[in-house]
Amino acid sequence: MNEAKVGVFVCHCGTNIGGFLDVPGLAKYALSLPHVVFSQDSQYTCSDAGLTEIKNAIAEKKLNRVVVASCTPRTHEPLFRSTCKDAGLNPYLFQFVNIRDQCSWVHMQEKERATEKAKALIRMGVARAVLLEPLEETEVEVNPCALVIGGGITGMTCALSLANRGFEVKLIEKEDQLGGTLNSLYKLYPTNEEASRLVQEKAKDVKKNSKVEVLTSSEVKEVEGFVGNYDVTVRQRERERLFKTGVIIVATGAETLKPVGMYGYDGEKVITQMELEQMLKEGGFNADTVVMIQCVGSRNEKRAYCSKVCCLTALKNAMLIKEANPDAQVFMLYRDMVTQGTKYEDYYGKTRETGITFIKYSPERQPVVENGSVRVYDEFLGEELSLPYDLVVLSTPMVAHPDSADLAQKLKVPVDEYGFFLEAHVKLRPVDFATDGIYVCGCAHWPANVGESISQAYGASSRASIPLSVGHVKTEPLIAMVDEDECVGCGLCELTCPFKAIRIEETEKGRKAKVIAASCKGCGACGAGCPEKAITMRHFTDEQLLAQVIPLAEVTS
Amino acid sequence: MEEKPKAVLVIGGGIAGIQAALDLGDMGIKVHLVERKPAIGGRMAQLDKTFPTNDCSICILAPKLADCFRHPNITLHTLSEVKNVTGQMGDFSVKLRKYARFVKENECVNCGECVAKCPVKVPDEFDMGLRKREAIYPYYLQGVPAVMTIDRENCLYLTRGVCRICEKFCTRGAIDFEQKDTDVTLHVGAIIVATGFDPFDPSGIPQYGYKRYRNVVTSLEYERLICASGPTGGHLTRPSDKKPAETIAFIQCVGSRDLKNNRYCSSVCCMHATKEAMLAYEHNPKVKSHIFYMDLRAAGKGFQKYVARGEQDYNISYIRGRVAKITEDRNENPIVWYEEPQSSKTEKMTADLAVLATSLVPRKGVEELVKVLGVELDEYNFFKTDPLNPLDTTRPGIFVCGCCREPTDIPESVAQASGAAERAAETIMR
Numbered sequence: 001m002n003e004a005k006v007g008v009f010v011c012h013c014g015t016n017i018g019g020f021l022d023v024p025g026l027a028k029y030a031l032s033l034p035h036v037v038f039s040q041d042s043q044y045t046c047s048d049a050g051l052t053e054i055k056n057a058i059a060e061k062k063l064n065r066v067v068v069a070s071c072t073p074r075t076h077e078p079l080f081r082s083t084c085k086d087a088g089l090n091p092y093l094f095q096f097v098n099i100r101d102q103c104s105w106v107h108m109q110e111k112e113r114a115t116e117k118a119k120a121l122i123r124m125g126v127a128r129a130v131l132l133e134p135l136e137e138t139e140v141e142v143n144p145c146a147l148v149i150g151g152g153i154t155g156m157t158c159a160l161s162l163a164n165r166g167f168e169v170k171l172i173e174k175e176d177q178l179g180g181t182l183n184s185l186y187k188l189y190p191t192n193e194e195a196s197r198l199v200q201e202k203a204k205d206v207k208k209n210s211k212v213e214v215l216t217s218s219e220v221k222e223v224e225g226f227v228g229n230y231d232v233t234v235r236q237r238e239r240e241r242l243f244k245t246g247v248i249i250v251a252t253g254a255e256t257l258k259p260v261g262m263y264g265y266d267g268e269k270v271i272t273q274m275e276l277e278q279m280l281k282e283g284g285f286n287a288d289t290v291v292m293i294q295c296v297g298s299r300n301e302k303r304a305y306c307s308k309v310c311c312l313t314a315l316k317n318a319m320l321i322k323e324a325n326p327d328a329q330v331f332m333l334y335r336d337m338v339t340q341g342t343k344y345e346d347y348y349g350k351t352r353e354t355g356i357t358f359i360k361y362s363p364e365r366q367p368v369v370e371n372g373s374v375r376v377y378d379e380f381l382g383e384e385l386s387l388p389y390d391l392v393v394l395s396t397p398m399v400a401h402p403d404s405a406d407l408a409q410k411l412k413v414p415v416d417e418y419g420f421f422l423e424a425h426v427k428l429r430p431v432d433f434a435t436d437g438i439y440v441c442g443c444a445h446w447p448a449n450v451g452e453s454i455s456q457a458y459g460a461s462s463r464a465s466i467p468l469s470v471g472h473v474k475t476e477p478l479i480a481m482v483d484e485d486e487c488v489g490c491g492l493c494e495l496t497c498p499f500k501a502i503r504i505e506e507t508e509k510g511r512k513a514k515v516i517a518a519s520c521k522g523c524g525a526c527g528a529g530c531p532e533k534a535i536t537m538r539h540f541t542d543e544q545l546l547a548q549v550i551p552l553a554e555v556t557s
Numbered sequence: 558m559e560e561k562p563k564a565v566l567v568i569g570g571g572i573a574g575i576q577a578a579l580d581l582g583d584m585g586i587k588v589h590l591v592e593r594k595p596a597i598g599g600r601m602a603q604l605d606k607t608f609p610t611n612d613c614s615i616c617i618l619a620p621k622l623a624d625c626f627r628h629p630n631i632t633l634h635t636l637s638e639v640k641n642v643t644g645q646m647g648d649f650s651v652k653l654r655k656y657a658r659f660v661k662e663n664e665c666v667n668c669g670e671c672v673a674k675c676p677v678k679v680p681d682e683f684d685m686g687l688r689k690r691e692a693i694y695p696y697y698l699q700g701v702p703a704v705m706t707i708d709r710e711n712c713l714y715l716t717r718g719v720c721r722i723c724e725k726f727c728t729r730g731a732i733d734f735e736q737k738d739t740d741v742t743l744h745v746g747a748i749i750v751a752t753g754f755d756p757f758d759p760s761g762i763p764q765y766g767y768k769r770y771r772n773v774v775t776s777l778e779y780e781r782l783i784c785a786s787g788p789t790g791g792h793l794t795r796p797s798d799k800k801p802a803e804t805i806a807f808i809q810c811v812g813s814r815d816l817k818n819n820r821y822c823s824s825v826c827c828m829h830a831t832k833e834a835m836l837a838y839e840h841n842p843k844v845k846s847h848i849f850y851m852d853l854r855a856a857g858k859g860f861q862k863y864v865a866r867g868e869q870d871y872n873i874s875y876i877r878g879r880v881a882k883i884t885e886d887r888n889e890n891p892i893v894w895y896e897e898p899q900s901s902k903t904e905k906m907t908a909d910l911a912v913l914a915t916s917l918v919p920r921k922g923v924e925e926l927v928k929v930l931g932v933e934l935d936e937y938n939f940f941k942t943d944p945l946n947p948l949d950t951t952r953p954g955i956f957v958c959g960c961c962r963e964p965t966d967i968p969e970s971v972a973q974a975s976g977a978a979e980r981a982a983e984t985i986m987r
Contacts, residue, residue, distance in 0.1 A: 014669050016698075044703075047666040049729075074616075075623045164983045191944060198945065299861060308856035336852040342821040342937055342963045343944065345814060379898065416858075426610050426858060428572075428617055430968040431975060441972075446858040451944040452969070458948060458976030462580045465982065469584040 004130040007038040007063040008122065009054060011045035011070035013100055018043075020104040021115045026069065029119050033126045037061055045070050051083045058087040065129040069097035069122050090134035092477065092539060097125035120552055128548035135477035135538060140518045142228035142467045147172065147245040149220055149407070152180020153450060154442030155251035156202045157457035158464075163211035165461075167468050170243050171206065172234055173216045178203040180253050181443075184274065186281040188450055189316040190347050198450075215241075223248070223410045226501070226519035227437030228473050247437045247464040248411065250421055251457065252404060254443035257297045257396035263369040270369060270392040273313050280320050287328065287390035290321055291374045293367055294334040298397035300363070303418060307397030308447040311338040314395050315351045322354045330356045331387050333367050333376050359385065398447040411438055412500035421445050431460040435499055436473070436519070439464050478539045479520035480527055482513045486534035489513065493526035493535060502526050563746030563985045564589060565978075566651055568639055568926070571599020572967060573959025574751035575621050576974035577981075582630035584982055589743050590625060591634045591653060593922075596700030597622055599753055600960075603683060603697075603777060605784040605791075607967060608832040609863035615699050615786070622701040635702065640740070642748070642929055646954025646984060651743045657736035659707035659715070660693070664731035667695055667703045671723035671732065679711045681788075685778045687796070688788035693723045693732075698786050705731075746985030747954050749977045750940060752926065754917040754960040757812035757819065764882035765811065765913060771797040772891050773883060773911045775811075776829060783836050793840055795910055797889040802910035803843050806893045807834060808880045809850040813916035821937060824964040826914035827854045831867045833912065838871040846873045847906065849880045849895055857966060883911055917964040930955055939963055948977045956980045 008030035012018030027041040038061045042050045045068055057063055066089065068080050073096040081091035099118040107114035146162050148155045151173030159169045177183070178199070185195035206212050215236050222233040232243045256274050259265045267275065273292075279285045292314050298307050311334065318330045337358070339348040352358070360379040361367055367376040374387045400419030408415045413433045414422040421440045424432040431439050441456035442448060448456065467473050480493075480502060489511025493502045501519035504511050513526075513535070527535040536542070563586075567578045570592030578590045590597070601607075604614035625631050634653060641652035675691035683697045684690075692712040693705050713720035714734060724732040756777045759767040767773050772795045774782065785791035793802050807830040812818040827850060834846035853875060855861045867873040877898045884892045891911040897904040919938040927934055932950040933941040940950055940957040948956050958973035959965060965973065 012668075014667055043668045044666040046703075048663060049666060075619050079623070079627065161979055161983060165979075165986055188945075193945065304865060305859075305861045306854075306856040336854060338852065338854050338856050340822045340824040340854050340856065341965075342935065342939055345821045349820075382899070382901070420858075425617075427607050427612055427967050428576075428621070428971055430972045447856075451947045454945065455947045455969075455976045456972045458979040459972040459974075462584075462975040462979035462982070465979065466580065466583045 004035045004065050005063050006036045006065040006126055006129055007057050008036055008067045009045050010041045012043050013071055017100050017104045020108055020111050021118050026118055030122050033123055035130050036126060046076055046079055054083050055087040058089055065093050067095045067097060067125050067129050069099045071100040072098050092135040093132050095125045095129035097121050123551045124548045127551045128544050131544045131547050137477055138475050139472045140228050141472050143244050143246040144468050145245045146247045146464055147232055147243055148249045148251055150251035150253055151178040152253045153182050153199055154453045154457045156206050157454050158249050158251055158461045159206055159212045161458055161461040163209045165465055169212045171212055171214045172218045174219055176217045186277040189312045190343055226516050228467055246468050249460050249464055250440045250444050251442050252401055252444045254398040255401055257399045259296050259394050259396050262296055263394055273317060273393055273395050276317055276393045285324050289329045289389050290391045291387050291389045292332045292393045294395045296394040296396050303397060309449050310395040312344055318356050319351055331359060332356060333359050333361050398443055413438055431456055432463055475517045478522035479517055480515050481536045481538055483534045484509055484512050486532045487512045488532055492529050496525045496529045565981045566745040566748045569751035569753055570597030571753045572601040573970045573974040575625055576971050577749045577978045578631050579624055580975050580978035582628045588631045590631055591637050593638055595636050595706040596696040603780060605780050606836060608828045609859040619699050626701045639929055647746050649745050651745060653741050653743055655739050657738050659734055659736050660705045661731045661733050662702055662704050664729045665704040670726050674722045674726045677711050684781045684788045687781055747981035749981055750957045750961055751959045752920045752961040755920050757915040757918045759811050759913050759915050766883045770885045770891055772889055775913050775915045779833055779912045793837055804908045805837055805846045806908040806911045807848040809914045811913040811915045819916045823916040825966045828860055830914050831864055834873045835867055835871045848875050851879055917960055948980050954984050
C-alpha cells in the first residue's frame with residue numbers, strides 16, 4: 001500500500017464534547033502529527049453534512065486512512081465505516097478515537113487536562129491508523145433447516161412456527177412421545193384447560209406438518225460446525241443419524257425437584273404438587289384436610305431462586321381440591337404470594353373467597369411436618385399453630401435437567417450456577433446464546449409458565465429465522481489468524497476458545513490449529529494463550545497495538 | 558414467481574417495538590415503525606439503569622436506536638399516529654398522520670443554537686417535568702432521529718404569530734414553519750402493537766401526599782433524578798431544598814393490588830425499587846433505604862439473588878406491609894406511617910425522600926387506538942390476549958408485545974417482541 005495519508009475529523013457533538021474540550025485546537029494539533037494530511041472539526045461529524053465532508057476529503061485529499069474523534073464506537077463505528085466504504089475506501093482503514101465517553105463526559109471539571117488527554121488519544125489513534133490493513137468480509141451459505149431439541153409445548157411451538165415460515169425442521173424428543181412436562185399435568189391455570197389435550201392437539205399438528213420430521217426416543221450425540229452449517233449427530237435408539245442444519249433451538253424444559261428427605265416426604269401422605277395433579281387427574285384424591293407448603297427447596301441457600309410458577313400451581317390445585325371435595329379444608333403456608341401481572345391477582349382473590357386459609361411463614365421459622373399435624377409459626381397472628389392433616393402437599397421448584405450440562409457442553413454454550421442455560425445478554429438478548437445460530441426458550445432457560453414458554457418459543461423462532469431467511473451469514477474479518485509455520489498443534493487454543501471457533505486439524509504439515517471464520521468473534525483469547533505466538537488477531541495485531549501504545553508515553557507539546 | 562413478502566406496521570417505538578422491527582428488518586421484511594413522540598426509545602430511554610445487571614439503560618439501548626435508524630428495511634415515522642385501518646390479515650391499508658416537526662430532519666444537526674435563543678420555558682416531559690425546556694428542543698439527549706422539534710402548543714410563533722428567533726439563528730436553514738401535517742397510506746400484511754405503558758398518577762391517592770409534598774416523588778421521577786443525563790446531573794437531591802437524600806423510603810404497590818385503583822400487580826416494581834435503592838447507595842454510601850412491600854415478587858432470572866445482594870451490600874431493609882399514609886414535618890421531611898409487621902403496632906419513619914412505586918397503566922389514547930385497530934382490550938384496558946396464544950390480539954393479523962398487553966419487564970418484553978415478529982412473519986408469508 002502507498003504511504004499513509006491520514007485525515008482526522010474531530011467532532012463537537014454539539015456541546016457534549018465542544019462544551020468541554022478545545023475542539024478546534026484538537027483539529028489543529030492533529031495536523032501536526034506524522035502522516036496526517038488533513039484535519040477538520042465539525043459540529044456533528046455523524047450528520048449528513050459531517051459525513052459528506054468526510055467523503056469529499058477522501059476524494060479531494062486522496063486520504064487512505066480516516067480517523068474520527070467523537071462519541072463512541074459502540075454506536076457510531078458502523079456509520080463511519082460505511083461512509084468510508086461509500087467513498088471507495090476499505091472500511092477497515094477507519095479508526096475511532098473516543099473523546100466523548102473517555103474525555104469530555106468523565107473529565108467535565110478539568111477542561112484543560114481533558115483536552116490534553118484527547119490529544120494523546122488522537123495521537124495514539126493516528127499511529128495505529130497508519131498500520132491498518134484493508135480487510136474483506138466473506139459470506140457463508142446457510143442451510144435452510146432448523147433443529148429443535150425438546151418436544152414439549154415450547155419445542156413444538158418452535159417447530160410449527162418455523163415450518164409455517166417454510167423451513168425444514170427436525171424435532172428431537174428424548175421420550176417416546178411428544179408433549180414433555182404437560183403430559184403429566186392435569187389442568188392449567190388460569191383457564192383450567194386440560195394440559196394433555198393441549199399438547200396432544202399440538203402434537204397432532206406437528207405430525208401432520210410435512211415440513212417437520214419428528215424423532216422420538218432420540219438424543220443429540222454430537223454437534224460440529226457453526227452458524228448456517230451445523231452437523232448434528234442424533235442417536236435414535238440404536239440408530240445414529242447425521243443432520244445438517246443452519247440453526248439449533250434448545251427447548252429441553254426442566255424437571256421438578258423431588259423433595260427427598262424434606263418435610264417427611266413419602267409420596268403417600270406427604271406428596272408433591274406434581275403427584276397431587278396425578279391424583280386429581282386419575283380421580284384418586286381423597287382427603288378432608290390438606291396442608292400445602294410453598295418454597296420447598298427453593299429460595300434457600302442452595303437454590304436461591306423463586307421458581308415463579310409454584311404459587312399459581314398451588315392456588316389452582318387448591319381450587320381443584322375444593323371442586324372435588326367442597327368440604328375439604330386447605331391451608332396454604334407461603335412466604336410471598338407470587339401472582340404477578342393482570343391475570344393472576346384476581347385468581348388469588350377468587351381462591352381466598354373459596355375459603356382457603358393462607359398462612360405466612362418466614363424462612364427463619366420453617367414449618368415442621370409431624371405425625372398427623374403440621375406446626376407453623378403464623379407471621380400475621382404472631383403465634384404458633386398446629387394444623388392436622390390428611391395430606392401434605394409440597395411445592396418444589398423447577399430444577400435444570402441433570403443432562404443439560406452435558407448438552408451445553410456439546411453445544412459449547414454456558415449454563416448458570418443452577419444448570420439453566422445462560423443467554424447472551426440477560427436484558428436484551430433473552431433467547432439468544434452468545435454463539436451465533438443457537439437459541440434457547442422455555443424452562444430450559446428459567447422457570448416459566450405455559451404462556452411465557454409459548455411467547456419465548458415464538459421469540460426464539462424469530463431469532464433463528466433471521467439467518468435462515470437471509471440465506472447467508474457475513475463473517476467479520478476481525479478474526480484470529482494462525483501462522484501454520486509457528487503452530488505446534490498443542491490444542492490450547494481449542495480449549496480456550498469460548499465459541500468453538502478454532503480446532504486442531506491434521507494437515508500435511510502435521511497437527512495445526514484452524515480458525516472457523518464464521519464462528520470466530522475475534523475475542524483474542526486464543527492469541528493471548530498461544531505459547532508459540534502463532535496466532536494473530538486481524539485488525540488488532542501486536543504491531544498495530546504497540547504502535548498505538550508507544551505514543552502515549554510522548555509528552556504533548 | 559414468488560411474491561415479495563409484504564411490509565409490517567409496528568406501532569410504538571419503545572424497546573418492544575424496536576426489537577420487533579429489528580427482527581423483521583433482519584429477516585428481510587420491510588417495516589414501518591410508528592412513534593407518536595419526536596424520537597424513538599420509549600420508557601427504557603428514561604430509566605437510569607436496569608435490573609438485575611445494573612447496565613446503564615440508554616447505553617444498551619442506544620445501539621438499537623442507531624440500528625433502527627440505519628436499517629435499510631426499517632422506515633421510521635416519528636411524530637406520527639395511526640388514524641385508520643381497513644382491510645384484513647395479509648392486506649391492511651393504514652392511514653398514518655405525520656405531524657409537522659417544523660424542523661427539516663435532513664438539515665438539522667442538533668447543534669442547539671436555536672435552543673439557546675428560544676425564549677419559551679415549559680416543563681420537560683421526558684424529564685417528568687423536573688426541568689424546564691424550550692419550545693424548540695431535542696426530545697432527549699440521545700434521541701433518534703437526532704434532530705430538534707418545535708412544540709406547537711408552546712411556540713410563540715405558532716400560537717401567537719410572533720418570534721421566529723430560532724429561524725434567524727439557525728445557520729443551516731433547518732427551521733420550516735411552512736411544514737404541514739400530512740396523511741400517508743401504507744399497505745401492510747400484519748400489524749404489531751407495542752405502545753407500552755404510562756405511570757399511574759398517584760395524585761388520586763390523597764393519603765400519600767403526592768404533589769402536596771415536594772419530597773414525595775414517583776419511581777419514574779426518581780429514575781430521572783438519579784440519572785447522569787437527568788435534571789440534577791445524577792446528584793440525588795431532594796426537590797424541596799436540593800439537599801442530598803440519605804434516608805429513602807420506597808413505597809410499593811402504589812395504585813397496584815388496590816381495589817380502588819388497579820387490582821392487578823404491576824410485576825416490575827419490587828425489582829426496580831431494589832435497583833433504585835442500590836443506585837442511591839452507589840452514589841452515596843451513607844444512604845439507608847427502606848422498601849415497604851406486600852409480597853416480594855422476585856421471580857425472574859437472577860432476581861432473588863439481586864434482592865439478597867441489596868440487603869447484604871447496599872444497606873436496604875425490606876419491611877412488609879402497606880403504608881397507610883405519608884405526612885410531612887416542618888422541614889418537609891416525609892413521614893411514613895405503617896404497621897410494624899412483628900408487633901402489629903403503628904409506627905412512623907421520617908425520611909428525606911419518599912418514592913412511590915406507581916403501577917403501570919395503559920398508555921393514554923389506547924381506547925382510540927383500539928377503535929382504529931378493531932381489537933379488544935381487557936378489563937384494565939390492556940390488549941386482550943389468550944394465555945395460551947399470548948401474542949395474538951382478538952383480530953387476526955394484529956399482534957401485541959410488551960407492556961401494552963400486561964406489565965412486563967424488559968427481557969420478557971424483548972422475547973415477546975421477537976415472538977410477535979415471528980407471528981407477523983408467519984402471517985405475511987402465508
